[in-house]
Amino acid sequence: MTASQSSPWPAPTASGTVTAAVTVPGSKSVTNRALVLAALAAGPGRLRRPLRSRDSALMAGALRALGVGIEEGAAPDGTEEWRVTPGGGLRGDAAVDVGNAGTVMRFLPPVAALAGGPVRFDGDPRSHERPLHGVIDALRTLGARIDDTAQGSRGALPLTVYGEGTLRGGPVEVDASSSSQFVSALLLSAPRFDKGVELRHTGDRLPSLPHIRMTVEMLRGAGAEVDAPEDGGEPHLWRVAPGDLRGRELTVEPDLSNAQPFLAAALVTGGRVTIRDWPRQTTQPGDALREIFTEMGGSCELVTTAAGTDLVFTGATSAGGVRGIDIDLSEVGELTPGIAAVAALANSPSRLRGVGHLRLHETDRLAALTREINGLGGDVTETADGLEIRPRALHGGVFHTYDDHRMATAGAVLGLLVEGVQVENVETTAKTLPGFPRMWAGLLAGKDTGPGAGPAAGAPAAADPRD
Structure with a gap:
C-alpha cells in the first residue's frame, strides 16, 4: 500500500x-498472450489494435530483452500495428522488469527457460507478495533450473531462470487455485517444449476459467494442437503437443x-x-x-x-x-x-x-x-x-x-x-x-470518447509506462 x-x-x-x-x-489479456505466442512463433506476426498500457509495455520490453523484435507502426488503414519478429533463439543474460503485471511475471518464466542463458526477474514491491509457486514448481518438474532464494526459497519474485535453449516438458501437476495464470503460463510455451505438456490442475477450485479458454483458443489460432476439458475430455486436464507456432495477423x-x-x-x-x-x-x-x-x-x-x-x-x-x-x-x-x-x-x-x-x-x-x-x-x-x-x-x-x-x-x-x-x-x-x-x-460530457485524443482540461494525462 x-x-x-x-x-x-x-x-x-x-x-x-x-x-x-x-x-x-x-484487451490486455489478448495483447499479452498474442505477444508471447508471436515471440515463440516460427515466423513474423502482426498485432493490430494492441493495448498500449503499462502492462503491455512491460511485456513488450521483456520480450525485447530476450531478443524478440517488436516494431510499432501503423497498418495501411491507419490503425496501430505491432510487427513481431521472433529472431531465432531467445537471448539470455537478460533482466526482466515485471512491474506488478501478473501476465508478465507468470507467462515469461516458461519463455525464459527456452532462452540461451540466465534471465533475472524482478518487479514492484507488491509483485514479491503475489504467488508464483505454481509456475516455478511446475517448470522444475519439466526440467528447468530456477533460483528463487534471493529472499529465501518461497516461490515468488525475485528469481532467475537459467535457460538452456530447450525444455523437456511432459506431464506435470499444478494447483492453480490461487491463479488461473499458472495454467495459461505453461500452456502458452508448451508447443516449444520437447514433449509438449500434459497439465493437470490438482486444486479444488480453478478461478477465471474464461481466461484459460482464451489461452486455448489463441494457441489453436497459432497452429498448436490442444486438448482441453471443454472438448469433452477429463476435467482440469490440458494437453499441448510439441510443434511449430505460426506467425499470424491478429486484431485485438x-x-x-x-x-x-x-x-x-x-x-x-x-x-x-x-x-x-x-x-x-x-x-x-x-x-x-x-x-x-x-x-x-x-x-x-x-x-x-x-x-x-x-x-x-x-x-x-x-x-x-x-x-x-x-x-x-x-x-x-x-x-x-x-x-x-x-x-x-x-x-x-x-x-x-x-x-x-x-x-x-x-x-x-x-x-x-x-x-x-x-x-x-x-x-x-x-x-x-x-x-x-x-x-x-x-x-x-x-x-x-x-x-x-x-x-x-x-x-x-x-x-x-x-x-x-x-x-x-x-x-x-x-x-x-x-x-x-x-x-x-x-x-x-456526453461525447464520443476513446483512447486516442488528448487529456481533457484539468485531467491528468495517461501515466508514463515506467511509472
Whole structure:
C-alpha cells in the first residue's frame, strides 16, 4: 500500500443521466498472450489494435530483452500495428522488469527457460507478495533450473531462470487455485517444449476459467494442437503437443472488462452508453457484464452497424433503481471491484461469492474494497470467499487505490452519485486503461470518447509506462 503518486483526483459527480458512446482500448489479456505466442512463433506476426498500457509495455520490453523484435507502426488503414519478429533463439543474460503485471511475471518464466542463458526477474514491491509457486514448481518438474532464494526459497519474485535453449516438458501437476495464470503460463510455451505438456490442475477450485479458454483458443489460432476439458475430455486436464507456432495477423478485441465503469455509469444514472465494437463471440470474462448488469436493473442489446457490432446498454429506471445481486464471480473475479461499487449504490443488499483468490491480486481487493467503501459510510463485510454489501447513504472522502487500477475505476463509479469522492492515484489506471480520466470526462460530457485524443482540461494525462 503506497502513497499517492499525485494529489487525489476529484471524481466527477453526474448531473443527470449519462448518455455517450465509448471506444474501449484493446484487451490486455489478448495483447499479452498474442505477444508471447508471436515471440515463440516460427515466423513474423502482426498485432493490430494492441493495448498500449503499462502492462503491455512491460511485456513488450521483456520480450525485447530476450531478443524478440517488436516494431510499432501503423497498418495501411491507419490503425496501430505491432510487427513481431521472433529472431531465432531467445537471448539470455537478460533482466526482466515485471512491474506488478501478473501476465508478465507468470507467462515469461516458461519463455525464459527456452532462452540461451540466465534471465533475472524482478518487479514492484507488491509483485514479491503475489504467488508464483505454481509456475516455478511446475517448470522444475519439466526440467528447468530456477533460483528463487534471493529472499529465501518461497516461490515468488525475485528469481532467475537459467535457460538452456530447450525444455523437456511432459506431464506435470499444478494447483492453480490461487491463479488461473499458472495454467495459461505453461500452456502458452508448451508447443516449444520437447514433449509438449500434459497439465493437470490438482486444486479444488480453478478461478477465471474464461481466461484459460482464451489461452486455448489463441494457441489453436497459432497452429498448436490442444486438448482441453471443454472438448469433452477429463476435467482440469490440458494437453499441448510439441510443434511449430505460426506467425499470424491478429486484431485485438476491445477490453470488455475495461468497459465496466462506463456501463456502470449508465446503470447507476439510468442513462445509456454505447460500447463500440463489442464482439458477438468472445472468451473474454468481461462479456459476462451484459448478464450481470442486466440482473442489477439495466438492459442491453447488440446492434449491427456498418463498422461492426456495438453494445447499447440502458441503465436502471428511477422506478426500479439498481438492484442488489447474489452471485458467484469465481470465473470473472476481475469484475468484482466494479460490481461492488454498483452494489454499494443499489437499493437492496448484495452478496459476491467465489472470489477469495482476489486477496492475491494487485492488492488484497476484498480488504481494500471493504475498507474504502466503509470509509465513505458504507456497510461492507468481508467473508471467507467474498463480500456482503448492504447499501447505505454514502459521503465524500478519499478513496485509496493501493496502486490497483480496478480500485481506481470503482472509486470513479461511486463518485458519480456521491459528492466529494477523491480517488487517490488515479494514474494507476494506465496499467490497462490509459487516458481514463480524459475518457471519464468525455463520458460525462456526453461525447464520443476513446483512447486516442488528448487529456481533457484539468485531467491528468495517461501515466508514463515506467511509472
